[in-house]
Amino acid sequence: MKHEGWILDLYHKAGQMVIWLKKTDGSCVRLTDPWKPKIHVGGSYRDLLDLACRPGLEDAIFVERYEKAGDRERSRVLEVEVDGDREAVGLARKLEQFGRYSKFRFYDIDVPSPQMYLYRRGLFPLAFVEAEETGRGVSWTLKDSRESIDYQLPSLREVGFEIRTEKIRKIRSFDDKLASFHFTRNEKEILALDSGDEIDKILGLVEAFRVEDPDVIMTHGGDSFIFPYLARRAQELGILDQLILGRDISPLRVYEVQGHSYFSYGKILYRETAARLLGRLHVDQRNAYVSADCGLEGLFEVSRTCIMPIQRASRATIGTNMTSLQLYHAVKRDVLIPWNKNQPEELKNSGELVTADRGGFIYQPEIGIHDHVGELDFASLYPTLMTKMNLSGETVNCTCCPDSENRVPELEFNICERSAGIVPLSLKILLDKRARYKAAKKAAVDEELKTRYDQRQAALKWILVCSFGYLGFKNARFGKIDAHIATCAFSRKALREAAALAEARGFTLVHGIVDSFWLRKQEATRGEYEDLCRVIRDKLRLPISFEGVYRWIVFLSSKTDSKVGVLNRYYGIFEDGKPKVRGIDVRRHDTPEIVRQCQTEMLDILTKARDSNEFRLLIPSALKVLERFVDSLRDGSVPLEDLVIVRNLSKNPDEYTHQVPQAIAARHLVAQGGSVHAGQQVSYILTSDRTRTALPPEVVGEDTVYDSERYVDLLCSSAANLLLPLGYDAKYLRSMFKGSQMKHAPVPQDHSIAATPPEIAHFQP
Numbered sequence: 001m002k003h004e005g006w007i008l009d010l011y012h013k014a015g016q017m018v019i020w021l022k023k024t025d026g027s028c029v030r031l032t033d034p035w036k037p038k039i040h041v042g043g044s045y046r047d048l049l050d051l052a053c054r055p056g057l058e059d060a061i062f063v064e065r066y067e068k069a070g071d072r073e074r075s076r077v078l079e080v081e082v083d084g085d086r087e088a089v090g091l092a093r094k095l096e097q098f099g100r101y102s103k104f105r106f107y108d109i110d111v112p113s114p115q116m117y118l119y120r121r122g123l124f125p126l127a128f129v130e131a132e133e134t135g136r137g138v139s140w141t142l143k144d145s146r147e148s149i150d151y152q153l154p155s156l157r158e159v160g161f162e163i164r165t166e167k168i169r170k171i172r173s174f175d176d177k178l179a180s181f182h183f184t185r186n187e188k189e190i191l192a193l194d195s196g197d198e199i200d201k202i203l204g205l206v207e208a209f210r211v212e213d214p215d216v217i218m219t220h221g222g223d224s225f226i227f228p229y230l231a232r233r234a235q236e237l238g239i240l241d242q243l244i245l246g247r248d249i250s251p252l253r254v255y256e257v258q259g260h261s262y263f264s265y266g267k268i269l270y271r272e273t274a275a276r277l278l279g280r281l282h283v284d285q286r287n288a289y290v291s292a293d294c295g296l297e298g299l300f301e302v303s304r305t306c307i308m309p310i311q312r313a314s315r316a317t318i319g320t321n322m323t324s325l326q327l328y329h330a331v332k333r334d335v336l337i338p339w340n341k342n343q344p345e346e347l348k349n350s351g352e353l354v355t356a357d358r359g360g361f362i363y364q365p366e367i368g369i370h371d372h373v374g375e376l377d378f379a380s381l382y383p384t385l386m387t388k389m390n391l392s393g394e395t396v397n398c399t400c401c402p403d404s405e406n407r408v409p410e411l412e413f414n415i416c417e418r419s420a421g422i423v424p425l426s427l428k429i430l431l432d433k434r435a436r437y438k439a440a441k442k443a444a445v446d447e448e449l450k451t452r453y454d455q456r457q458a459a460l461k462w463i464l465v466c467s468f469g470y471l472g473f474k475n476a477r478f479g480k481i482d483a484h485i486a487t488c489a490f491s492r493k494a495l496r497e498a499a500a501l502a503e504a505r506g507f508t509l510v511h512g513i514v515d516s517f518w519l520r521k522q523e524a525t526r527g528e529y530e531d532l533c534r535v536i537r538d539k540l541r542l543p544i545s546f547e548g549v550y551r552w553i554v555f556l557s558s559k560t561d562s563k564v565g566v567l568n569r570y571y572g573i574f575e576d577g578k579p580k581v582r583g584i585d586v587r588r589h590d591t592p593e594i595v596r597q598c599q600t601e602m603l604d605i606l607t608k609a610r611d612s613n614e615f616r617l618l619i620p621s622a623l624k625v626l627e628r629f630v631d632s633l634r635d636g637s638v639p640l641e642d643l644v645i646v647r648n649l650s651k652n653p654d655e656y657t658h659q660v661p662q663a664i665a666a667r668h669l670v671a672q673g674g675s676v677h678a679g680q681q682v683s684y685i686l687t688s689d690r691t692r693t694a695l696p697p698e699v700v701g702e703d704t705v706y707d708s709e710r711y712v713d714l715l716c717s718s719a720a721n722l723l724l725p726l727g728y729d730a731k732y733l734r735s736m737f738k739g740s741q742m743k744h745a746p747v748p749q750d751h752s753i754a755a756t757p758p759e760i761a762h763f764q765p
């Protein structure tokens, strides 16, 4: 039988790949294709022959594959078919021990089989296909392309899903009874059930899923609470076998609510074990990387482009999505995929990236306020260089082309001329598609279409941004530190050359980081900047664009040492009145609302300035805003929800030796029966109760009094984040609000960094 539709979900089950196709008529069909993962073992021919004689490995065969991406010749390796992904790892561990951890090399052990299936069949998630069920499985005809930017997607039935529990403690826990469940669509409730006993409600829920038959279920906390909770309740009531919420007739699993902690760019992140509703897509917005910023549109784009099943794509880090693209190119070339034993595809510690990044181009900014500065941005400089120069783990210092014409500047590394590297090949589609989306967005008239293109290009940009740092990771399978160093060398050269071209045209470099430049030239017109871009583009063959001229821009200093400029912290206003703010509190997701509001209002005042002189004159009015917020804090009139601070836990609550607020708050949650792990986010409010100085909002009572003075500290330091280069540090600002009465404002201590003495008359009583 033939079907036409889109690949919605796929997973491995009992020797088969199960694929759910969303058909053009809106219905869904379940297809099965026999499929078993194959692992590969390398070693000496004798050792491999020995191995092949072992009981249980009689069916192993010899095949020829490239063991390393840069190999010129194929090697003879042993191929063993296994029942599933877990069996693959199990067998590899056994054989590893048998070979005394030295005889054998293992490949294709830890690539999830749905991904491998897609790579091998030349398919991708949400691809439009024709599927013919034959006696031997499924025969696929792809009628879609990953390269396409104008693809059609099925219309998916989407619901929001939430439950409420009968709380027995202050926070909800697995011991609560189910109170009700709710389906929403477009933020309107479409279905709810709160009557009957708990069994009625759970069975009602099963029925609701069956009748409503959603393709996409959006939750807040489905992975960490909702689905594990439902499974536990059903188990307790003896009806777990009836808890079927997916399209597959298999009940939800009860698993330990124990995700794994791991590092991503120096931060430990926590991802709960995904709750899979087989045949449907569950997107947990609390647990989603991609969809949070770019919507489902961005998630689908990443999923299609990186060949990553949608639910995994939504939860995976950028590095994992990027890796999938590289694995695909390796598989296509018959290159085996080395086993990353126990190692997540992430950084070991934050130090690695910092060290690695030190090689980039940095021009120390002149901190403080500047008039008439223009900004030039290289678009995706690093990935562009990696693609153009063919920089990949196996191409930099390759053994096949020692005399290559292609060399790395300063270092004299040779670069492969013989073949394109796996990293550049993977980046190419991201760069190409992103450029096309940006052009399409500009050309589009329809607002909806514009938004769609924008979300897709933003999702791809996100992956591109990380591609560079990722090349240097120890655990990146096709990266190597040499390739990373080479990329830095090329970027330094490009930026030096660009700076020289600018200086030759009378521009002065004010600041430069990674891929942006800030230049100054008296009375320079827009045309002169555009011309400069054109020259740089022509000479360096790299994409660069003119962002605009600032009326004024403030380059901020580090919090500890006001004379050291900090890389990416600045704010300013373009000539067309558009502000640009980077690296300060308002931009951070974990900033308490009160701080965000105060800083926003201060910025609203400062951005009215047309030049640096007006800016200085407006500082007193901005400080008046600060004063107003301080007063309202001291009045006790700030609602508690504006005071919530969010922090990531870098350790488990019991591992903290210092009484930091996030640890205190986490322990309160644990005491209330909550489960809290390293990597999770914890919210809290600072209170004036001596024994409970930080309380999670979940356990805050009516009698809770917030600690106004500690919030005043936060406000002052956020104001100092804006004004430090102008002579106002947090200590000075704090001294203006000593006690409950406004005090006579002292003069800032450090005159050397104050551009002009701050206006103080305003603060005299």
Ligand SMILES: [Zn+2]
Pocket (backbone or CB within 6 Å): 398, 399, 400, 401, 415, 416, 417, 418, 419
């Ligand atoms: Zn070569």
